[in-house]
Amino acid sequence: MNQSKVTVRYSKAFFNLAKEKKQLDTLRKDIELIYTLCNESADFRILLESPIVKTSQKTKLLKAIFEKKIAPLSLNFLELVTTNKREAQLAGICRNLLTLYRQEQGVKTALLTTAVDLDPALIADIQKKLEAQFQAQIELSQKVDPALVGGFILRVEDQQVDASIARQLQKVRETLLQSEIK
Numbered sequence: 778m779n780q781s782k783v784t785v786r787y788s789k790a791f792f793n794l795a796k797e798k799k800q801l802d803t804l805r806k807d808i809e810l811i812y813t814l815c816n817e818s819a820d821f822r823i824l825l826e827s828p829i830v831k832t833s834q835k836t837k838l839l840k841a842i843f844e845k846k847i848a849p850l851s852l853n854f855l856e857l858v859t860t861n862k863r864e865a866q867l868a869g870i871c872r873n874l875l876t877l878y879r880q881e882q883g884v885k886t887a888l889l890t891t892a893v894d895l896d897p898a899l900i901a902d903i904q905k906k907l908e909a910q911f912q913a914q915i916e917l918s919q920k921v922d923p924a925l926v927g928g929f930i931l932r933v934e935d936q937q938v939d940a941s942i943a944r945q946l947q948k949v950r951e952t953l954l955q956s957e958i959k
Contacts, residue, residue, distance in 0.1 A: 784866050788873035791854050796881070800850055805878045807851035811843070812871035825864045835859050879916070887917045887933040892925040892941075907933065 795804040814821050824830060824838060836859045843852055858864055879886065887907055889900070904917040911933065926942035 781869070783863055784869035784873050787858060787863065787866070787870045788877060791870075792874055792877045792881075795850065798850065800848065801878060801881065803848045804851065804874065807847040808871045808874045808878075810846060811851075811855070812868065812875065814842075815868035815871060822868075825867055832859060832862060835864060839864075882914070884914045884916055885911055885934050887915050887931065888920060889917060890920045890922050890925065890930040890932075890941075892921070892923055892927050892929075894921050895919060 792801075792804070795801050815825070824835065830838075836856055839855050839859060840852065843855060847855075855867075858867060858870065863870075878884075887904075889895075889903065900917060900919060904915050907915045907917065915933070924943060926946070928941040928943075928945070930941055930944075931938045
């Protein structure tokens with residue numbers, strides 16, 4: 778089965794169960810912890826993806842790692858994923874679960890890419906303006922890309938505004954090349 782289909786099915790099933798049991802906030806905290814570990818720990822990813830480590834050993838290790846840190850419902854879900862040999866897709870399942878949670882709560886994600894690191898007060902001001910513009914709670918994250926030279930690229934959900942100097946220079950270059958060809 779396609780990996781994306783697997784991650785969507787598991788995430789929807791777990792999300793609906795957590796919603797039914799009124800544990801969505803607990804789910805979010807647990808899944809953020811697991812997702813962070815999946816992204817930041819190479820050893821954890823190796824454990825999940827290793828064909829050498831038996832399923833029973835993975836289950837014991839996951840229980841030892843998370844037993845006192847996440848809710849029993851989330852721990853049971855991890856055990857189910859591992860028992861069904863889908864632990865390699867755990868990061869994708871977590872990403873989909875967090876997306877479902879944001880949709881349920883009406884939260885939009887935004888990524889602000891700039892050439893230099895911005896002051897936290899400025900980022901907070903931008904977030905407030907975005908929340909007013911979109912009339913929704915905004916989760917704003919920042920990324921620094923020196924290749925932009927200056928300006929910014931703002932992506933909110935599936936909308937993007939590219940006001941970077943690099944893009945403007947590219948437009949000027951394209952215009953000059955077009956006029957030179959004629």
